[in-house]
Amino acid sequence: MTTPLPGPPFYDVRGRGFPRRAPLADGWDWIDRRVAVPAARVLPVADCGGLRLADAVVAQGDWPPADRAAVNGYAVAAADTLGAGSYNPVPLTAAVAVSAGDPLPAGCDAVIPYEAAQAAGPFIEAIDAVAPGSGVERQGAWTAAGNALLPAGRRLRPGDLGLLAAVGHDTVSVLPAPRVRILIAGGPRAGAPEQLAAMLAALVGRDGGGVEAAEVVPADLDALAEAFARPGADLILSAGRTGPGPDDVAAPALARAGSIGLHGIAMRPGGSAGLGVVGAVPILLLPGEPMAALAAYELLAGRAVRRAAGLPADLPHATVRAVTARKLVSEIGCLDLHRVRLDGDGRVEPVASPGWPGLAAAARADGFVLIGADSEGVPDGVPVTMYRFD
Structure with missing residues (x-):
């Protein structure tokens, strides 16, 4: 699945903060160099x-392998129905009852539907004419x-x-679908861990992966390191305990079990995301705050799942060109994901700032707009690309 490459020395951000955050493009490059298309099975x-x-x-x-009936009715020679009508029924001496999908009997080149025929004692009469090939699915069609x-x-x-x-x-x-292990490190600080597990499992399935396991792991360095090192997964997504707090043990645990490639990405929300490997298995560290976890998955971890599934690595969302109804404020040096709503006039307006937590705003949004790290925002009335959540 992956090609192990050496990582930089580990910098523990606990109590010190992030000295810098890497551009999102560096995260994509890290994923593209380590996650390969799987071998066929x-x-x-x-x-x-x-x-x-x-x-x-x-x-x-x-x-089809042979001419066959496309409708239920009687297989006939079309020439035998010439002149047939409701006032001029024509007896069919060689009609054969068939169901859709049945091969045509020898000598037949059409199927007259039941509605265009009637029984007359032991005989069948046509009350409508059919052309050759009518009601027939041709061989090799x-x-x-x-x-x-x-x-x-x-x-x-x-x-x-x-x-x-x-x-x-x-x-x-x-x-084959990559086996993805989902770890919730200590559970999110706000809300039940099930919301993260359910959300991430659905995203993994959308992107072609299969969930190997989804489990809550204590916010304990040794326990999390063991979960990273346990065999059986092709990719591991770990959500929670990625920041600079004293109990944010995800990155140190990954450094103990393997190595950290990047920790801290210049994006909002989700800036405490990270990447590393244990052996040949890529590990994606996602924040525990649910909206930050969603953004970090969409913009970073999802790329790894899609590549491991053999799917296109780019964002899988349909896009819409729209015009801003109000200014979208951004921060220089940080890529911002703005949750937006699309109105009936093709304009988008923000439903929450990139730094606002929680999934409620995402539920009210139709999609998101990305504003590059070199921009202070997008004024009102400017065309933008909206990525649709649906």
Whole structure:
């Protein structure tokens, strides 16, 4: 999964604060150099929902494999229905009842639906004419033998799994979901630890990962170091105890178990985030305040999960171009994530400043706007890109 690289000497910020915070781009570069696309695995089709195809899937034969009924009715020779109408029923001497999906019997080139036919004693009569090919799904209509059925890199949807099974693929080569361990270091200082675990588990699932475990670990250096070093995970997300307080043991525990690459990122919220490794396993340190944890995941940790899942590393959010309704105030030297609401006129306005804690404002927001570290803010009436939460 990763390539171990040496890290800088550890600087303990407890009681001293952060001497500097690294640009977010440095965090992205650290992730990109250490988290690799996983090796492909061949898995049963039924186990591949949400995973990405490692290779293109080629159709093993024509699909459909033969002409077949597209509707329920009677398979007929279209020529036998010529002139049929409600006032001129035409007897069908060779009609065969079929259901959608049945192969066409020999000599038939159309399917007349039940609504266009009627029983007359032991016979069937057409009360409407049909053209050749009507009600028929032609052989190879969707794909021919040897054609690409699904492209490499496709994230498999439920319908894709059904298609693969229908055309005879029992297994496919996919990029497996990374096993992500979620640790809540001592629990958040405000609120229940379950809110962080639930939020992070949902984000990991969105980004193609699978939660290997989610657990609360005491705010104890030895206990947290042991949780970092325990085998079984491809990535570890640790939320809480990342700041300069006396019981903020996450970074020292990571330094004890492995090494710290970066601690302190120039962004709001989430500035106490960090990155490191234990062996070859990347560890992402997220703040314990829930909104800061959300921002640090979206802008930093999510990139690692997506890369480990073989998904595009960039932010997965849909974007909207909008105009600011009010000025978005920012801080020079720090990338700011502004939670914003979109009005009916295509304008965005802030619902909370980047430094305001809690998830309530995020719940009221439609998305967020990023303001670069070189800016003091965005005046009203200026076009911006909003990243949609949904």
